[in-house]
Amino acid sequence: MAIIVQKYGGSSLATMERIKNVAGRVVQAKEEGNSVVVVVSALGDTTDELIKKAYEITPDPPEREMDMLLATGEQMSTALLAMAVQALGHEAISFTGLQVGIVTDTVHTKAKIVDVKSQRIHEEIKKGKIVIVAGFQGVTVDQDITTLGRGGSDLTAVALAAKLKADLCEIYTDVDGVYTTDPRLVQEARKLPVVSYDEMLEMAATGAKVMQSRSVEYGKNFGVIIHVRSSLSEEPGTLIKEADQMMEKAIISGITYDVGEAKITILGVPDKPGIAARVFKALADANINVDMILQNVSEKGSTDISFTVNKEDLKRAESVVDKVVKELEAKGFSCDEGIAKISLIGAGMRTHPGVAADMFGTLAENSINIEMISTSAIKISCVIRSECVKEAVGALHKKFELEKDKVREVKGED
Amino acid sequence: MAIIVQKYGGSSLATMERIKNVAGRVVQAKEEGNSVVVVVSALGDTTDELIKKAYEITPDPPEREMDMLLATGEQMSTALLAMAVQALGHEAISFTGLQVGIVTDTVHTKAKIVDVKSQRIHEEIKKGKIVIVAGFQGVTVDQDITTLGRGGSDLTAVALAAKLKADLCEIYTDVDGVYTTDPRLVQEARKLPVVSYDEMLEMAATGAKVMQSRSVEYGKNFGVIIHVRSSLSEEPGTLIKEADQMMEKAIISGITYDVGEAKITILGVPDKPGIAARVFKALADANINVDMILQNVSEKGSTDISFTVNKEDLKRAESVVDKVVKELEAKGFSCDEGIAKISLIGAGMRTHPGVAADMFGTLAENSINIEMISTSAIKISCVIRSECVKEAVGALHKKFELEKDKVREVKGED
Numbered sequence: 001m002a003i004i005v006q007k008y009g010g011s012s013l014a015t016m017e018r019i020k021n022v023a024g025r026v027v028q029a030k031e032e033g034n035s036v037v038v039v040v041s042a043l044g045d046t047t048d049e050l051i052k053k054a055y056e057i058t059p060d061p062p063e064r065e066m067d068m069l070l071a072t073g074e075q076m077s078t079a080l081l082a083m084a085v086q087a088l089g090h091e092a093i094s095f096t097g098l099q100v101g102i103v104t105d106t107v108h109t110k111a112k113i114v115d116v117k118s119q120r121i122h123e124e125i126k127k128g129k130i131v132i133v134a135g136f137q138g139v140t141v142d143q144d145i146t147t148l149g150r151g152g153s154d155l156t157a158v159a160l161a162a163k164l165k166a167d168l169c170e171i172y173t174d175v176d177g178v179y180t181t182d183p184r185l186v187q188e189a190r191k192l193p194v195v196s197y198d199e200m201l202e203m204a205a206t207g208a209k210v211m212q213s214r215s216v217e218y219g220k221n222f223g224v225i226i227h228v229r230s231s232l233s234e235e236p237g238t239l240i241k242e243a244d245q246m247m248e249k250a251i252i253s254g255i256t257y258d259v260g261e262a263k264i265t266i267l268g269v270p271d272k273p274g275i276a277a278r279v280f281k282a283l284a285d286a287n288i289n290v291d292m293i294l295q296n297v298s299e300k301g302s303t304d305i306s307f308t309v310n311k312e313d314l315k316r317a318e319s320v321v322d323k324v325v326k327e328l329e330a331k332g333f334s335c336d337e338g339i340a341k342i343s344l345i346g347a348g349m350r351t352h353p354g355v356a357a358d359m360f361g362t363l364a365e366n367s368i369n370i371e372m373i374s375t376s377a378i379k380i381s382c383v384i385r386s387e388c389v390k391e392a393v394g395a396l397h398k399k400f401e402l403e404k405d406k407v408r409e410v411k412g413e414d
Numbered sequence: 415m416a417i418i419v420q421k422y423g424g425s426s427l428a429t430m431e432r433i434k435n436v437a438g439r440v441v442q443a444k445e446e447g448n449s450v451v452v453v454v455s456a457l458g459d460t461t462d463e464l465i466k467k468a469y470e471i472t473p474d475p476p477e478r479e480m481d482m483l484l485a486t487g488e489q490m491s492t493a494l495l496a497m498a499v500q501a502l503g504h505e506a507i508s509f510t511g512l513q514v515g516i517v518t519d520t521v522h523t524k525a526k527i528v529d530v531k532s533q534r535i536h537e538e539i540k541k542g543k544i545v546i547v548a549g550f551q552g553v554t555v556d557q558d559i560t561t562l563g564r565g566g567s568d569l570t571a572v573a574l575a576a577k578l579k580a581d582l583c584e585i586y587t588d589v590d591g592v593y594t595t596d597p598r599l600v601q602e603a604r605k606l607p608v609v610s611y612d613e614m615l616e617m618a619a620t621g622a623k624v625m626q627s628r629s630v631e632y633g634k635n636f637g638v639i640i641h642v643r644s645s646l647s648e649e650p651g652t653l654i655k656e657a658d659q660m661m662e663k664a665i666i667s668g669i670t671y672d673v674g675e676a677k678i679t680i681l682g683v684p685d686k687p688g689i690a691a692r693v694f695k696a697l698a699d700a701n702i703n704v705d706m707i708l709q710n711v712s713e714k715g716s717t718d719i720s721f722t723v724n725k726e727d728l729k730r731a732e733s734v735v736d737k738v739v740k741e742l743e744a745k746g747f748s749c750d751e752g753i754a755k756i757s758l759i760g761a762g763m764r765t766h767p768g769v770a771a772d773m774f775g776t777l778a779e780n781s782i783n784i785e786m787i788s789t790s791a792i793k794i795s796c797v798i799r800s801e802c803v804k805e806a807v808g809a810l811h812k813k814f815e816l817e818k819d820k821v822r823e824v825k826g827e828d
Binding site: 016019020050053054056057058060061062064065066068069071072073075076078079080082083084086087092093094096098099120143144145 | 464467471472483485486487489493498506507513534557558
């Protein structure tokens with residue numbers, strides 16, 4: 001009997017009606033002959049409401065207690081969904097992260113999973129029960145409740161799927177799969193039937209909101225096949241799995257964009273060894289993530305260093321850079337919030353060296369200036385003006401013919 | 415260092431402001447040099463809201479899942495109160511019933527406590543922390559979450575106080591103590607500084623709403639001194655403890671009333687042995703609690719049996735009685751919802767035999783008819799018409815001079 005792990009997000013559980021709808025889906029999977037384990041998020045906006053309450057109590061809520069508070073949200077969901085499933089005549093049983101044994105480290109509000117127990121789940125599915133587990137939460141070895149941070153419920157689902165050696169991990173969300181690019185931006189965007197872990201990781205890192213990198217990473221490490229799909233539709237979504245022969249035929253899988261970053265340029269930095277290290281160590285010490293880095297060619301013994309940071313971190317980054325500029329006796333620095341990063345992602349890039357040239361050429365044809373470039377084995381990112389995003393993504397989508405299902409078209413070639 | 419257990423009810427925690435107020439009280443007890451363990455109910459109407467959600471899902475929510483759902487309410491309270499205490503500069507730590515180890519049987523929604531662990535609490539209070547525990551909930555040996563039913567949070571507090579050998583168990587509620595009678599009914603009602611376990615048990619059983627019998631019973635069995643008081647006032651409330659020399663001086667401690675019962679009379683029952691047993695076994699089998707029972711004198715080989723049940727159970731009781739009447743070939747039965755039970759309670763009754771006569775005489779003087787009588791060593795109950803309650807309670811309150819502090823007055827006599 002196949003084991004399927006299904007995860008439902010908060011919007012799929014926002015009302016009692018939707019919970020009943022989810023119960024119907026769960027029961028369907030069971031009646032198709034599978035053992036079903038369900039992971040749930042908190043109902044609708046519950047988490048936000050709980051956070052609001054905490055901040056009404058104190059501007060600085062202690063993290064252990066925050067986790068204790070937030071964990072109630074998913075627990076509520078498990079109980080209500082278990083009721084809804086039982087109302088449909090199937091046996092169901094709910095568990096908290098603690099009860100299942102999602103063991104984490106002690107870093108409250110962003111704990112890492114260190115072990116997943118599965119004995120109780122195995123016992124219950126052996127009895128034919130549908131098992132419903134609270135996502136997003138875990139427990140330390142001292143029995144303190146932790147939460148896993150952003151994308152935590154997805155992670156619970158993938159980690160359970162890995163531990164249970166599930167045949168499939170279905171992530172039900174409010175989008176119906178992974179697209180070649182944002183369908184709100186490009187009408188021709190096409191849902192990808194399948195995407196590799198590495199491509200999905202690059203997409204997540206460059207602006208795709210479908211899944212957080214950590215869950216995909218976990219899935220990759222344990223070979224969990226993930227199916228991202230919508231809880232409101234019967235249509236298949238997108239499979240995330242190991243790249244296979246067929247997948248490699250597609251040169252480009254998708255185009256992502258991110259307008260959430262800002263560019264900082266330090267001007268007139270003395271061109272000496274160790275300078276870059278000092279700049280970025282200072283930022284790392286302040287816990288600021290730096291994404292792209294560009295060091296311009298040296299000119300008369302001084303150089304400019306540009307890099308991008310999350311806009312949320314910009315204020316803090318500025319104050320760090322201000323100090324560094326003085327220490328290094330640089331000329332000064334500038335900030336630019338009007339940028340966007342667009343990225344081409346595709347496992348096929350590895351064997352098709354012309355992709356970068358095609359990308360730059362397409363942007364040039366559309367008179368879009370490239371300010372920064374960054375590449376990896378399966379990704380090329382360019383920083384452009386944010387007002388050019390729509391035009392740039394549309395042009396690239398057309399250039400690489402992403403509206404067509406290239407996987408099938410090139411089948412049997414080379 | 416004294417150990418104090420404090421319990422705060424839902425109305426004391428209904429808003430974030432009130433939670434902060436409770437935190438202030440908790441901190442005060444700590445700063446007075448005590449080790450403080452706090453037990454909390456769910457915020458305001460949270461439990462009712464959760465129950466409503468469950469019934470939106472299904473008319474028949476499974477009890478295990480109901481417990482899973484309801485337990486989130488108290489967990490929320492623990493986290494928010496721990497935050498509020500820490501905001502006042504004291505260390506605090508929250509625990510669920512499961513984490514502390516309030517071990518119960520497996521009877522979901524009305525579980526009985528079978529064991530209370532205290533190791534973790536002792537560890538934390540040794541570190542100087544204020545420990546905050548979710549009331550109303552426990553855990554089975556299989557790690558399933560249970561709830562303790564009505565008055566469950568009080569019970570958690572008393573059970574923890576017993577286990578921790580606490581010096582005092584303070585129950586903060588929305589009334590400021592135990593009164594000689596309901597102050598809304600009799601203006602002269604006086605707050606009792608102290609009442610014995612047995613008196614409190616009789617009061618609870620006969621209509622006083624302050625505390626449930628089971629918590630008082632638990633307190634009695636383990637000698638936990640309970641202080642019932644208001645969270646909105648600094649005034650002392652009422653101590654519930656073992657009767658001592660001084661307490662016995664007061665003949666009557668209080669007058670209670672209960673308009674929540676109905677009377678059923680089975681008419682023309684053949685007067686043979688075993689009849690009463692058959693009637694009350696049938697009711698017991700249907701899980702209907704019978705309170706007072708009165709069998710009239712036999713007349714020409716048949717008799718009438720009257721008894722009272724909770725109005726909530728009346729419908730079910732009627733259908734049971736209907737069957738029994740046919741089986742026994744009795745003449746029929748009647749129901750009366752217009753009754754009230756008034757009760758005089760006092761440990762001093764044991765040694766003052768004239769109390770019953772005084773009670774009946776007072777009611778007669780006021781032309782109040784007595785329909786049923788029931789007595790225990792420290793209680794006399796009469797069933798009267800419900801519209802006479804106010805007059806009857808007022809007259810008895812005056813007759814027994816409950817507005818005066820008899821304890822002090824008679825001190826040093828006999």
